[in-house]
Amino acid sequence: xxxxxxxxxxxxxxxxxxxxxxxxxxxxxxxxxxxxxxxxxxxxxxxxxxxxxxxxxxxxxxxxxxxxxxxxxxxxxxxxxxxxxxxxxxxxxxxxxxxxxxxxxxxxxxxxxxxxxxxxxxxxxxxxxxxxxxxxxxxxxxxxxxxxxxxxxxxxxxxxxxxxxxxxxxxxxxxxxxxxxxxxxxxxxxxxxxxxxxxxxxxxxxxxxxxxxxxxxxxxxxxxxxxxxxxxxxxxxxxxxxxxxxxxxxxxxxxxxxxxxxxxxxxxxxxxxxxxxxxxxxxxxxxxxxxxxxxxxxxxxxxxxxxxxxxxxxxxxxxxxxxxxxxxxxxxxxxxxxxxxxxxxxxxxxxxxxxxxxxxxxxxxxxxxxxxxxxxxxxxxxxxxxxxxxxxxxxxxxxxxxxxxxxxxxxxxxxxxxxxxxxxxxxxxxxxxx
Amino acid sequence: xxxxxxxxxxxxxxxxxxxxxxxxxxxxxxxxxxxxxxxxxxxxxxxxxxxxxxxxxxxxxxxxxxxxxxxxxxxxxxxxxxxxxxxxxxxxxxxxxxxxxxxxxxxxxxxxxxxxxxxxxxxxxxxxxxxxxxxxxxxxxxxxxxxxxxxxxxxxxxxxxxxxxxxxxxxxxxxxxxxxxxxxxxxxxxxxxxxxxxxxxxxxxxxxxxxxxxxxxxxxxxxxxxxxxxxxxxxxxxxxxxxxxxxxxxxxxxxxxxxxxxxxxxxxxxxxxxxxxxxxxxxxxxxxxxxxxxxxxxxxxxxxxxxxxxxxxxxxxxxxxxxxxxxxxxxxxxxxxxxxxxxxxxxxxxxxxxxxxxxxxxxxxxxxxxxxxxxxxxxxxxxxxxxxxxxxxxxxxxxxxxxxxxxxxxxxxxxxxxxxxxxxxxxxxxxxxx
Numbered sequence: 041x042x043x044x045x046x047x048x049x050x051x052x053x054x055x056x057x058x059x060x061x062x063x064x065x066x067x068x069x070x071x072x073x074x075x076x077x078x079x080x081x082x083x084x085x086x087x088x089x090x091x092x093x094x095x096x097x098x099x100x101x102x103x104x105x106x107x108x109x110x111x112x113x114x115x116x117x118x119x120x121x122x123x124x125x126x127x128x129x130x131x132x133x134x135x136x137x138x139x140x141x142x143x144x145x146x147x148x149x150x151x152x153x154x155x156x157x158x159x160x161x162x163x164x165x166x167x168x169x170x171x172x173x174x175x176x177x178x179x180x181x182x183x184x185x186x187x188x189x190x191x192x193x194x195x196x197x198x199x200x201x202x203x204x205x206x207x208x209x210x211x212x213x214x215x216x217x218x219x220x221x222x223x224x225x226x227x228x229x230x231x232x233x234x235x236x237x238x239x240x241x242x243x244x245x246x247x248x249x250x251x252x253x254x255x256x257x258x259x260x261x262x263x264x265x266x267x268x269x270x271x272x273x274x275x276x277x278x279x280x281x282x283x284x285x286x287x288x289x290x291x292x293x294x295x296x297x298x299x300x301x302x303x304x305x306x307x308x309x310x311x312x313x314x315x316x317x318x319x320x321x322x323x324x325x326x327x328x329x330x331x332x333x334x335x336x337x338x339x340x341x342x343x344x345x346x347x348x349x350x351x352x353x354x355x356x357x358x359x360x361x362x363x364x365x366x367x368x369x370x371x372x373x374x375x376x377x378x379x380x381x382x383x384x385x386x387x388x389x390x391x392x393x394x395x396x397x398x399x400x401x402x403x404x405x406x407x408x409x410x411x412x413x414x415x416x417x418x419x420x421x422x423x424x425x426x427x428x429x430x431x432x433x434x435x436x437x438x439x440x441x442x443x444x445x446x447x448x449x450x451x452x453x454x455x456x457x458x459x460x461x462x463x464x465x466x467x468x469x470x471x472x473x474x
Numbered sequence: 475x476x477x478x479x480x481x482x483x484x485x486x487x488x489x490x491x492x493x494x495x496x497x498x499x500x501x502x503x504x505x506x507x508x509x510x511x512x513x514x515x516x517x518x519x520x521x522x523x524x525x526x527x528x529x530x531x532x533x534x535x536x537x538x539x540x541x542x543x544x545x546x547x548x549x550x551x552x553x554x555x556x557x558x559x560x561x562x563x564x565x566x567x568x569x570x571x572x573x574x575x576x577x578x579x580x581x582x583x584x585x586x587x588x589x590x591x592x593x594x595x596x597x598x599x600x601x602x603x604x605x606x607x608x609x610x611x612x613x614x615x616x617x618x619x620x621x622x623x624x625x626x627x628x629x630x631x632x633x634x635x636x637x638x639x640x641x642x643x644x645x646x647x648x649x650x651x652x653x654x655x656x657x658x659x660x661x662x663x664x665x666x667x668x669x670x671x672x673x674x675x676x677x678x679x680x681x682x683x684x685x686x687x688x689x690x691x692x693x694x695x696x697x698x699x700x701x702x703x704x705x706x707x708x709x710x711x712x713x714x715x716x717x718x719x720x721x722x723x724x725x726x727x728x729x730x731x732x733x734x735x736x737x738x739x740x741x742x743x744x745x746x747x748x749x750x751x752x753x754x755x756x757x758x759x760x761x762x763x764x765x766x767x768x769x770x771x772x773x774x775x776x777x778x779x780x781x782x783x784x785x786x787x788x789x790x791x792x793x794x795x796x797x798x799x800x801x802x803x804x805x806x807x808x809x810x811x812x813x814x815x816x817x818x819x820x821x822x823x824x825x826x827x828x829x830x831x832x833x834x835x836x837x838x839x840x841x842x843x844x845x846x847x848x849x850x851x852x853x854x855x856x857x858x859x860x861x862x863x864x865x866x867x868x869x870x871x872x873x874x875x876x877x878x879x880x881x882x883x884x885x886x887x888x889x890x891x892x893x894x895x896x897x898x899x900x901x902x903x904x905x906x907x908x
Contacts, residue, residue, distance in 0.1 A: 063770050067624050074691050074810040075623065171621060177771040179621035187605060187613030189509065190501050190791035257508050319777055322756040327773075336497050337611040337788035339761075341777035343753055354771035357624035365808070374799070376508040 045078040046364040049115035049140075051106050051131055052122035053086045053093060056145055056172070059349030060119065060356050061095040067357065077364045083109045110135040117363050119356060120144040129153055136160045136168065141363035143356055145172035151246035151262040154253055158375040167366055168375075169359035174247045175200055175328045177351025178344035179358065184254050184332075185375070192335035193255050196294040197469070200247040202326030202346045203231045203238035204270050204290040208311075209324050212278040212287065218271055230326050240269035241290065241309040248292035251330075252307045256296055258381035260307055266386040268310035277464050280396065280435055284422075286313035287321045288466065297384060304384040313394050313468045320469075389443040392421065392468035395436045397453065398461040405458040409434060412456065416449040417441070437468060479512040480798040483549035483574075485540050485565055486556035487520045487527055490579055490606070493783030494553065494790050495529040501791065511798045517543045544569040551797050553790060554578040563587055570594045570602065575797035577790055579606035585680035585696040588687055592809040601800055602809075603793035608681045609634055609762045611785025612778035613792065618688050618766075619809070626769035627689050630728040631903070634681040636760030636780045637665045637672035638704050638724040642745075643758050646712040646721060652705055664760050674703035675724065675743040682726035685764075686741045690730055692815035700742035700820040707745055711898050714830065714869055718856075720747035721755045722900065731818060738818040747828050747902045754903075823877040826855065826902035829870045831887065832895040839892040843868060846890065850883040851875070871902060 048064070050057055064079050072078045084097060085106035103109060110118055110131050118135040120142060122128045128149050135142050137160070144150070150157065150173050161168035171181045175198070199205050203225055210221040222239070225231035237243045245265040252260040270290050281288050291312045297304045314321045319341045323329040328346025333339055345351035399405035406425070413420055419439040426433045438446070446465070453459045482498070484491055498513050506512045518531060519540035537543060544552055544565050552569040554576060556562045562583050569576050571594070578584070584591065584607050595602035605615045609632065633639050637659055644655040656673070659665035671677045679699040686694040704724050715722050725746045731738045748755045753775045757763040762780030767773055779785035833839035840859070847854055853873040860867045872880070880899070887893045 059770075063624070067626065070626075071624055075808065076811070177768075178774060179617035182621050183613035183617055186796055187616050187789070187792040189795045190497070190505055191788050192501065192504075317758070319756060322753060324751070329775075334611075334788065336493075336784040336791075338779040338782075338785050339777075340612060340779075341763075341775070343773075343775035343777065345772040345774075348772075350770040351772050354625050354768065355621070357770075358621040361623045362620055374509065377510075 045080045047080050047082040047114055047116045048360065049083040049085070049109040049112060049118045050081055051085045051109060051118065051120045051128070053084050053095070054121065055349045056352045056356070057121040058093055058095050059353035060121065063350070063353045063357055071361065075361065075365065077361060079360065079364065083112060083115060085109045106131050107134060110140065111138060115140060117360055118142045119360060120146055121356070122146070123148065125149055125152065129157070132157060133160055136164050136166055139164060139166055141167035141169070141366065143169045143359040143363060145170070145352055145356060147173040147243070147246050147250065151249040154250060154261075155259040155378065158378065162374055167363045169363060170250075171359050172352045172355035174250050175330060175342070175344070176346040176348060177354045178328060178330070178342050178346065179355070180330050180342045181254060182358075183342070184251070188332070188334065188337070191337050193332060194296060194335060195333045196251055196255055196330060197320060198247070198251065198292045198330035199289055199320060199323050199328050200292050200330065200346060201238055201241075201244040201290060202328055203235065204244070205323065205328070206230045206326040207239075208270060208273065208278070208288055208290065211273070211275055212282065215275050215279070217275060218273060239271055241267040244290060244292045244309040248294055248307050248309055251292065252294045252305060252381070253378065254375070255294060256303070256305055256381070257376055257378050258305055259378050260305065260381050260383070264307060264381070264383055266308035266310070270311050272464065273311055274464065277396065277466065281313050281394070284437065285316050286468070287316055288312070289314050289320060289323070291320070291469070302382060305381045306384040306389060308386060308389070311466055313466050315469065315471045318469065318471065387444040387447075390440050391443065392440055392470065393438045393446050394464075394466040394468055395438070395450070396463040396465070397434045397459055398463050399432050399434055400458050400460055401432070405432070406434060408456060408458050409453060412452045413438070413449055416445045416452070418445050418449050433463070479514045481514050481516040481548055481550045482794065483517040483519070483543040483546060483552045484515055485519045485543060485552065485554045485562070487518050487529070488555065489783045490786045490790065491555040492527055492529050493787035494555065497784070497787045497791055505795065509795065509799065511795060513794065513798065517546060517549060519543045540565050541568060544574065545572060549574060551794055552576045553794060554580055555790070556580070557582065559583055559586065563591070566591060567594055570598050570600055573598060573600055575601035575603070575800065577603045577793040577797060579604070579786055579790060581607040581677075581680050581684065585683040588684060588695075589693040589812065592812065596808055601797045603797060604684075605793050606786045606789035608684050609764060609776070609778070610780040610782060611788045612762060612764070612776050612780065613789070614764050614776045615688060616792075617776070618685070622766070622768065622771070625771050627766060628730060628769060629767045630685055630689055630764060631754060632681070632685065632726045632764035633723055633754060633757050633762050634726050634764065634780060635672055635675075635678040635724060636762055637669065638678070639757065639762070640664045640760040641673075642704060642707065642712070642722055642724065645707070645709055646716065649709050649713070651709060652707060673705055675701040678724060678726045678743040682728055682741050682743055685726065686728045686739060686815070687812065688809070689728060690737070690739055690815070691810055691812050692739055693812050694739065694741055694815050694817070698741060698815070698817055700744070702744035704745050706898065708898065711830065711900065715747050715828070718871065719750050720902070721750055722746070723748050723754060723757070725754070725903070736816060739815045740818040740823060742820060742823070745900055747900050749903065749905045752903065752905060821878040821881075824874050825877065826874055826904065827872045827880050828898075828900040828902050829872070829884070830897040830899070831868045831893055832897050833866050833868055834892050834894055835866070839866070840868060842890060842892050843887060846886045847872070847883055850879045850886070852879050852883050867897070
């Protein structure tokens with residue numbers, strides 16, 4: 041099978057890059073004996089040549105000039121682990137233009153300019169592989185692109201951010217506040233010093249855009265994704281959720297609706313109440329999982345480590361082996377033909393809702409509040425009263441309702457004298473089949 | 475991308491075959507517009523031409539002569555859904571010899587004669603794809619073959635038989651006997667009239683052999699797999715398990731051990747106690763799931779429908795699209811170089827054990843029984859006494875021990891006067907990371 045070494049040009053040698061170098065060195069002999077592929081990392085472009093790294097290189101491997109690597113005729117596969125938009129975008133386009141397959145872990149780039157890159161790769165007929173960009177080490181993008189290529193997918197729901205899952209789990213299990221759980225996550229290195237990208241759902245939103253593009257063959261970018269974070273979630277919400285048989289997760293939800301005028305796509309990230317018996321409810325700590333609902337295949341879930349140097353490097357290596365097996369055979373993995381997505385706005389979302397109200401006077405309040413729900417056509421499935429006097433609360437779960445009607449309901453409730461405060465509103469995921 | 479239709483020759487048109495035909499017809503337009511592949515089922519070989527089928531064919535598509543289909547120069551891809559060893563084996567080999575990619579759902583054939591087929595396909599450089607043979611619709615074989623090609627896999631544990639999972643779930647949740655749960659499963663069509671293949675672990679064993687072959691690049695056949703079924707499990711075992719924080723699952727366990735003389739592989743199927751917090755514990759009803767422990771990637775799990783016409787057809791279609799994309803490019807998916815497996819016998823297994831003894835006289839019995847454990851070097855992690863007089867029981871969980879020592883312990887215990895009966899013995903799975 042072998043026709044000489046497969047020479048890898050690596051762009052960036054940070055956490056993921058260095059883990060990838062170590063993994064290749066560790067596994068090279070096995071990969072060669074099993075697949076006849078002799079992987080060699082022959083060029084590595086880094087920003088700072090003199091920085092200390094956990095991996096060492098022979099003289100002449102490290103270079104400051106990344107464009108030198110992607111244009112090197114002696115490089116067979118380019119691996120991009122720089123992250124961010126530029127210079128990554130330009131370097132990947134140069135590599136593709138030169139007929140080199142590219143493996144990237146760059147979520148931000150794909151979520152914003154994926155369409156340009158996918159088209160360039162398809163036009164040139166080279167592989168652009170990005171397993172590591174979504175859900176780290178979990179083999180998900182490739183099964184979605186290949187195994188499920190013929191499947192009619194209705195919905196994908198993912199826990200695709202480990203930081204927020206860790207924070208929500210700790211809050212629920214230790215009955216601590218969001219701030220305490222976040223501080224703990226930061227201490228353990230699960231959360232960044234500036235946690236905004238994770239906590240406010242930007243990271244999950246970028247992944248949702250990439251998943252939507254692949255699952256539905258449309259061009260969706262990060263900016264298209266409706267997004268809410270978890271910083272308003274309270275221990276009280278988690279306690280209510282538990283009592284009602286739910287757990288709260290930050291979900292990336294990607295759905296397709298068949299309409300007479302053609303398909304509509306909804307892509308959103310927000311905390312949601314997930315039934316305790318749903319497979320996603322059992323995903324704990326900083327693990328990720330992606331739940332797929334297909335017409336023929338039924339319910340699927342992919343579970344594993346969504347981040348970290350080693351898991352991400354494992355995903356990169358899987359892609360590199362695939363690209364290496366394809367090299368010289370003129371075959372590129374295809375994203376297929378993509379269409380412009382008709383996005384369904386969040387206003388039109390249909391869901392069940394959890395609504396937690398602080399009311400002044402429980403006895404009088406219920407009739408008034410129930411009346412407001414009724415006026416807006418939002419049907420109540422269950423209600424619980426809790427506390428007395430100034431501490432009184434009404435907790436509702438609605439039947440399936442339209443977001444705009446629920447928002448109108450909340451608006452009216454806020455103006456109601458008997459309602460002190462709308463404490464929280466969470467969308468509720470219906471139970472899984474089976 | 476398109477260069478004319480991809481003509482599929484289908485062997486067998488039973489449950490899976492007919493579901494595949496329906497699915498192709500349903501999805502053909504989307505697959506063509508997205509991937510430029512025009513899938514057409516042009517020949518279908520069936521045993522009985524006049525049987526009623528849920529799908530209809532144009533004149534001249536159905537034939538009684540399967541060898542006519544695999545040798546037809548106008549067929550581009552062969553899909554085998556006949557099952558069993560012959561004639562499937564001969565037909566697949568003929569198709570491969572003729573340079574045709576083959577997609578098969580044939581677990582029995584691959585588990586017994588996979589090596590011959592893999593070698594034939596690799597020698598000829600054509601695809602032999604078999605996602606549907608293990609865990610039905612779950613994309614697992616392809617991720618294992620491709621995404622995890624570079625991963626150092628330590629262990630795979632799978633719930634790969636839906637019937638037994640359903641029976642065990644019902645027993646645990648409804649507190650009913652094995653016989654009652656089985657009868658219910660048969661009524662619902664989850665279990666065959668003769669349930670032996672499922673209940674006694676033969677089905678799971680065949681899948682374990684295929685997984686071992688792919689995960690570790692070795693030739694393992696069904697007969698190599700140590701196997702115990704679930705028919706001896708009692709509601710009392712499940713109740714004890716629950717109280718101790720476990721659930722009982724029938725697991726296929728595939729492990730590799732690094733020894734000085736080279737790797738040893740252990741492949742076995744038996745009921746086991748799984749910690750309630752382990753992702754496999756949450757797999758309910760007739761669902762399947764496969765848990766993978768990799769050196770770099772960490773813990774992964776793949777979850778979904780392990781059987782059924784539609785999920786299996788979905789896996790077949792994914793493979794057909796892959797084969798069609800590869801067609802004409804001279805590329806075959808490779809199984810890589812395989813080695814002869816050194817199998818570790820069950821005697822040498824190391825595990826924790828759950829041991830449930832009926833004893834005549836609780837007070838006197840414990841010291842005697844504990845002494846026997848100690849004599850055989852089996853260390854007790856926890857013990858519970860239950861009941862009185864003739865109903866007295868001692869329930870032990872051991873620390874990690876060697877199977878042969880545990881068997882010797884049990885042998886001695888059976889001969890002990892104070893022990894009325896060894897009621898049950900179950901291996902215990904250690905908690906997952908994270």
